Amino acid sequence: MSGVLVVVEQRDGTLHKSALEGVVAGQKIGAELNLPVFAAVLGSGIEATAQTLAGYKLAKIHAVDHELLKDYTPDGYTLALQQLITRHQPKFVLFAHTYQTRDYAPKLATALDRVLVSDAISFKVSGDSIVLVRQLFQGKINADVRFTGDAPYFASIQAGAFRADAIEAGSAAVEKTTPDLKPEQIRTKPLELFRESQRAVDLTAAQIIVSVGRGIKEPENIPVVQKLADALGAELAASRPICDNGWLPMERQVGSSGQTVAPKLYVAVGISGAIQHLVGMKGSKTIVAINKDPEAPIFEVADYGIVGDLFEVVPAIIDALGK
Amino acid sequence: MKIVVAIKQVPSRDSQLKVNSAGTWIEDGDLTWEINEPDAYALEAGLQLKEKHGGEVVALCAGPESASQTIREALAKGADRAIHIEMGTAATADPLGLARMLAKALESEKPDLILTGLQSDDLGYGQTGVILAEVMGLPHATIIMDVEASDSSIKVKRELEDGWFQYVEMPLPALLTIQSGATRLRYATLMGIKKAKTKEVRKVAASDLGSDAAGSIQLERIYMPERTKNSQIFDGPPKEAAAKLVEKLRFEARVL
Numbered sequence: 001m002s003g004v005l006v007v008v009e010q011r012d013g014t015l016h017k018s019a020l021e022g023v024v025a026g027q028k029i030g031a032e033l034n035l036p037v038f039a040a041v042l043g044s045g046i047e048a049t050a051q052t053l054a055g056y057k058l059a060k061i062h063a064v065d066h067e068l069l070k071d072y073t074p075d076g077y078t079l080a081l082q083q084l085i086t087r088h089q090p091k092f093v094l095f096a097h098t099y100q101t102r103d104y105a106p107k108l109a110t111a112l113d114r115v116l117v118s119d120a121i122s123f124k125v126s127g128d129s130i131v132l133v134r135q136l137f138q139g140k141i142n143a144d145v146r147f148t149g150d151a152p153y154f155a156s157i158q159a160g161a162f163r164a165d166a167i168e169a170g171s172a173a174v175e176k177t178t179p180d181l182k183p184e185q186i187r188t189k190p191l192e193l194f195r196e197s198q199r200a201v202d203l204t205a206a207q208i209i210v211s212v213g214r215g216i217k218e219p220e221n222i223p224v225v226q227k228l229a230d231a232l233g234a235e236l237a238a239s240r241p242i243c244d245n246g247w248l249p250m251e252r253q254v255g256s257s258g259q260t261v262a263p264k265l266y267v268a269v270g271i272s273g274a275i276q277h278l279v280g281m282k283g284s285k286t287i288v289a290i291n292k293d294p295e296a297p298i299f300e301v302a303d304y305g306i307v308g309d310l311f312e313v314v315p316a317i318i319d320a321l322g323k
Numbered sequence: 324m325k326i327v328v329a330i331k332q333v334p335s336r337d338s339q340l341k342v343n344s345a346g347t348w349i350e351d352g353d354l355t356w357e358i359n360e361p362d363a364y365a366l367e368a369g370l371q372l373k374e375k376h377g378g379e380v381v382a383l384c385a386g387p388e389s390a391s392q393t394i395r396e397a398l399a400k401g402a403d404r405a406i407h408i409e410m411g412t413a414a415t416a417d418p419l420g421l422a423r424m425l426a427k428a429l430e431s432e433k434p435d436l437i438l439t440g441l442q443s444d445d446l447g448y449g450q451t452g453v454i455l456a457e458v459m460g461l462p463h464a465t466i467i468m469d470v471e472a473s474d475s476s477i478k479v480k481r482e483l484e485d486g487w488f489q490y491v492e493m494p495l496p497a498l499l500t501i502q503s504g505a506t507r508l509r510y511a512t513l514m515g516i517k518k519a520k521t522k523e524v525r526k527v528a529a530s531d532l533g534s535d536a537a538g539s540i541q542l543e544r545i546y547m548p549e550r551t552k553n554s555q556i557f558d559g560p561p562k563e564a565a566a567k568l569v570e571k572l573r574f575e576a577r578v579l
Binding site for chain 2: 134
């Protein structure tokens with residue numbers, strides 16, 4: 001068993017925004033353990049997309065090509081990758097921790113009698129292997145997870161844990177491979193992709209965002225944070241539970257299922273900072289967190305924080321802004 | 324339609340967590356517990372499907388004696404019966420080992436549909452549902468917002484990233500992991516709470532179902548994360564903290 005295989009996600013020929021972060025994680029692990037790094041791209045007529053990785057430091061790019069891989073299905077992707085892994089015997093198989101990875105990577109690992117270490121944020125070298133760090137209790141506690149037993153070892157990497165711009169340049173050849181797939185092996189039928197509404201609010205253009213979370217307690221309290229947004233000339237945004245409850249429209253949601261923003265100032269009010277929210281805002285230039293729980297993960301990414309009751313703190317900030 | 328909903332009991336969301344002295348798990352003696360929130364939405368989805376199509380909802384839970392409370396709450400909300408896999412703690416089991424136990428406990432059940440939350444609020448692997456599907460040889464889909472069922476198949480609305488969705492069709496039996504927040508959760512009625520006391524809870528010893536560890540990964544150590552960012556935290560009276568914050572934003576970060 002040798003090498004690191006990074007599975008690179010694409011849709012309609014465009015790489016997933018976290019795909020290159022997975023390659024960077026692979027390159028770093030490969031460098032530490034002196035292992036060659038391979039990439040795999042799955043799809044139908046996928047060679048041109050695979051070619052977009054040819055300028056990076058990789059030992060080879062596998063273009064796993066089959067008409068049954070045109071649209072993603074967990075059965076198709078699992079069978080195709082199972083065959084690739086069985087043939088090439090990588091020691092590590094890495095994924096960016098995307099919604100698609102969550103949908104099939106645990107199945108793939110199970111098919112090979114292994115367990116995926118999901119959503120890892122970093123790794124430490126331990127002998128000729130690695131220990132992965134992942135978060136428990138929505139970011140409140142960290143855990144070291146070790147691979148035991150035989151390779152291959154499967155891991156998915158949290159969005160933002162590695163920087164895509166740290167990718168090492170080089171040159172790599174694309175090798176096309178056609179897996180053995182039959183239509184009857186694919187049990188789910190994916191239909192069209194769609195969006196529910198046109199976005200009227202483009203949060204990504206806002207310079208300042210005030211974002212509200214569960215701490216607001218009641219929809220009647222939304223004006224408390226609206227006033228702060230008005231005082232700062234900010235757009236109002238929210239974490240997922242607020243939009244799920246219909247307290248603010250979905251188009252104002254920040255996070256993995258909403259918009260990804262990076263304003264110069266992001267003020268998180270009553271948001272604990274679940275990872276699904278953090279990935280949507282942690283690139284902001286300055287982050288302010290207001291929360292009653294000093295252990296809330298939002299303080300991990302905050303530049304400035306106030307620990308306290310938002311219903312006292314927010315009006316006090318509005319006052320201070322007026323002075 | 325026979326629906327199994329796999330639920331987990333986890334520490335309450337606002338718990339102050341402490342790592343035990345051995346660094347193996349949290350100190351859980353004094354904690355309060357609740358149903359894993361995504362699993363509450365899976366239960367709700369199951370109850371709504373039963374109301375529409377008839378049939379039965381069976382709650383499946385692996386955990387210590389204290390998990391009985393979460394099981395009773397599921398029964399009070401409308402689950403018809405439950406299976407309790409009794410084990411010291413399900414918290415640190417690896418997801419493949421646990422899924423194999425769940426599959427074994429379901430051998431005699433032959434459900435049409437298995438539902439569970441998309442991830443747990445404690446370990447957060449987000450894998451148990453998908454692995455259970457693979458172990459049982461079932462098709463699956465994850466992060467589901469809505470389920471339309473017919474006699475032998477379902478059409479589900481799957482959430483993708485960045486506001487995208489997709490419908491997926493698949494034959495039954497199947498397994499789905501349910502997204503939180505897609506619907507409103509019901510409360511248990513007084514009548515429901517009363518009825519729950521008489522509903523069947525089949526208890527199965529974990530030791531009769533094999534090992535909960537697949538022997539492929541090991542949770543080696545847990546610890547409080549170190550702050551990687553140099554956060555400036557202001558406490559004290561809100562007025563003073565607010566004044567300090569605004570001054571920093573104006574003159575240090577210079578974002579106002």
